[in-house]
């Protein structure tokens with residue numbers, strides 16, 4: 621199999637140890653993965669993840685979804701293998717490859733997928749009425765398949781008065797796992813963004829993303845530099861500065877590494893770090 625060299629523009633955590641910060645979210649998702657894989661859970665996990673953009677919400681949810689479908693799942697570490705057909709076909713939801721409505725569900729005789737599931741990542745700012753109708757139809761089908769729905773940027777549904785449509789389906793009558801993320805931090809701002817309180821209440825938990833400390837992020841950046849084969853001038857100081865300048869947001873810090881990665885000498889220098897202007901997210 622062709623080994624893809626990681627690069628900072630499309631980097632995604634491949635295992636749980638790759639995640640920095642977000643301890644509560646990691647713990648929740650690992651419990652979810654374990655319960656699905658070891659106990660066959662098909663419901664009982666519904667969570668709204670709130671936090672700044674670039675704090676790693678979607679990337680971590682993608683990792684959990686891969687672990688659920690992985691054909692060579694490691695049940696000790698709960699890591700997906702990253703190589704099997706399922707792992708390699710699910711790169712899309714947070715990457716640069718655009719969105720796919722549904723994961724490719726293989727028939728049992730085609731591939732012995734240990735968990736047969738219907739997975740639907742919903743890009744809430746762009747979802748159409750008919751996409752939602754299709755989703756509701758699929759969730760209501762009474763079969764034994766696990767249904768896993770991810771509502772990205774869920775606050776954008778309310779602006780379009782579409783959250784009401786999902787309310788009934790979010791009820792316990794239709795077993796499914798619902799994960800939602802919102803870049804609006806805190807309950808108040810989510811309400812300001814207009815999400816129906818009834819809709820929010822259907823999620824049994826709400827998790828705030830947690831930013832890594834400066835030191836944690838600097839250490840993590842050191843590991844990424846090795847992975848991307850980048851040289852760093854005065855690593856301790858430079859990596860600490862990246863962590864500070866990016867307001868401890870891993871996604872923003874990667875933008876600086878990407879600058880170095882795209883340069884001729886592939887060096888992360890103090891000047892490059894200080895001169896970097898962050899692209900608007």
Ligand SMILES: [Zn+2]
Pocket residue numbers: 689690691692693700701702703704705706707
């Ligand atoms: Zn796999």
